[in-house]
Structures are given as structure tokens and as C-alpha cells.
Amino acid sequence: NAGVMQNPRHLVRRRGQEARLRCSPMKGHSHVYWYRQLPEEGLKFMVYLQKENIIDESGMPKERFSAEFPKEGPSILRIQQVVRGDSAAYFCASSPPLQPSGNTIYFGEGSWLTVV
Amino acid sequence: QKEVEQNSGPLSVPEGAIASLNCTYSDRGSQSFFWYRQYSGKSPELIMSIYSNGDKEDGRFTAQLNKASQYVSLLIRDSQPSDSATYLCAVSGPGGFKTIFGAGTRLFVKA
Numbered sequence: 001n002a003g004v005m006q007n008p009r010h011l012v013r014r015r016g017q018e019a020r021l022r023c024s025p026m027k028g029h030s031h032v033y034w035y036r037q038l039p040e041e042g043l044k045f046m047v048y049l050q051k052e053n054i055i056d057e058s059g060m061p062k063e064r065f066s067a068e069f070p071k072e073g074p075s076i077l078r079i080q081q082v083v084r085g086d087s088a089a090y091f092c093a094s095s096p097p098l099q100p101s102g103n104t105i106y107f108g109e110g111s112w113l114t115v116v
Numbered sequence: 117q118k119e120v121e122q123n124s125g126p127l128s129v130p131e132g133a134i135a136s137l138n139c140t141y142s143d144r145g146s147q148s149f150f151w152y153r154q155y156s157g158k159s160p161e162l163i164m165s166i167y168s169n170g171d172k173e174d175g176r177f178t179a180q181l182n183k184a185s186q187y188v189s190l191l192i193r194d195s196q197p198s199d200s201a202t203y204l205c206a207v208s209g210p211g212g213f214k215t216i217f218g219a220g221t222r223l224f225v226k227a
Contacts, residue, residue: 042217048213056213056214058214103213104150106162107152108159109158
């Protein structure tokens with residue numbers, strides 16, 4: 001499967017625990033994006049990364065959330081001390097190196113986080 | 117002002133009709149425009165991308181872009197019940213770094 005791979009697909013955490021969501025971009029893609037979708041709401045941009053670089057994290061909550069895309073391995077979205085309001089679907093997307101014509105992003109299947 | 121605005125719907129059309137979905141955006145510098153379809157509990161799936169003014173057709177789908185009016189639309193001809201989903205308009209600015217999504221329009225196609 002050459003698509004964007006996310007895991008785990010479903011994750012249940014108790015309040016105060018940590019959640020780690022992983023994303024491997026599509027083959028040949030060097031850009032990774034994380035979006036959050038609350039129930040019955042739209043997709044909210046969180047962060048855009050290239051290998052070893054955070055390019056734009058303007059959508060990331062100031063506390064408890066962090067993201068990385070190391071030189072080797074998948075991108076990780078980390079949520080510390082989760083609260084019930086963190087329950088959402090987290091989608092990773094990837095795109096190839098930027099083209100003059102535009103920047104199409106392709107989504108993984110998502111990770112559904114439930115905080116109990 | 118929201119960056120990308122869509123009518124939340126629901127939009128209900130009979131099978132075989134044309135469904136028309138609309139979207140406006142606030143950033144005049146936006147360069148790339150996309151329509152995604154999202155079924156309940158699934159991830160967004162790219163339907164169309166459009167970069168220049170005018171129409172772009174792909175099968176039953178036609179995307180229309182008017183940069184002067186900051187308006188993007190999606191027409192779905194011969195609508196089928198399987199087209200029932202939420203349609204997300206997305207816009208990417210200069211450099212294409214960040215793609216911003218509208219809240220989506222729910223479409224119901226009645227058999």
C-alpha cells in the first residue's frame with residue numbers, strides 16, 4: 001500500500017495519559033500535515049512539517065501538543081496529559097515537493113482518539 | 117471572517133439531478149483550490165483540483181473557479197445516492213504551505 005499510513009487507527013486513553021499518533025507519508029512525499037476533526041466539525045489545520053523541520057505550527061494548541069518528523073521514521077503527533085476535549089479524529093496528509101502549479105495533499109485513514 | 121466558507125447544508129437533491137456546491141474564500145493570494153469528499157467515519161478523498169479561472173471537468177464533476185469573486189463551485193451531474201457525503205472545499209495560499217478547509221456541505225441524494 002503506497003498510501004499515507006497512520007496508526008493506530010483507534011486509540012483510547014484515560015485523562016492525563018499521553019497519546020502518540022504516527023504517520024508515514026506516501027512514497028516520494030516529503031511534506032506531512034496534521035489536521036484535527038472534532039465530531040460534526042470541519043478539518044482544522046494543526047501543523048506542517050518536512051523532515052527534521054516544523055514549517056508551520058500555527059494551528060497547534062500552545063500546550064500539550066507537539067509534532068515531529070525525524071530524519072528516519074514516521075511523523076509523530078504527541079498529545080500529553082490528554083483531556084476529554086482532545087477526543088477527535090486526527091488526520092495526517094502528505095504531499096510531494098511543492099510544485100508551481102499547486103500543492104495537492106493526500107490523506108491517511110485517520111486516527112480516532114477517545115479520551116475516557 | 118472565516119478563511120473558507122461553505123453552506124453547511126444539508127443539500128438534498130433527487131437522484132439524477134445536478135448538485136451545486138459553493139465555496140468562498142478570503143485570501144486573494146490563494147493559488148490552489150480543491151474539492152474533497154468525506155463519507156461519515158472516513159478520511160477526505162480528493163475529487164478535483166483547480167488552479168486557474170474557468171471550468172474543469174472530470175467525469176460527472178465540474179469545478180468552477182472565479183478568482184475575482186473569490187468563489188469556487190463544484191457541480192455533480194447525474195447525482196447518485198452514492199454521492200451522499202460531506203464535500204469539503206479547500207484552499208492553499210502562495211507557496212502552497214497550508215491548505216485550509218471549509219466546514220463542508222452535506223449532500224443527500226434521494227433515490
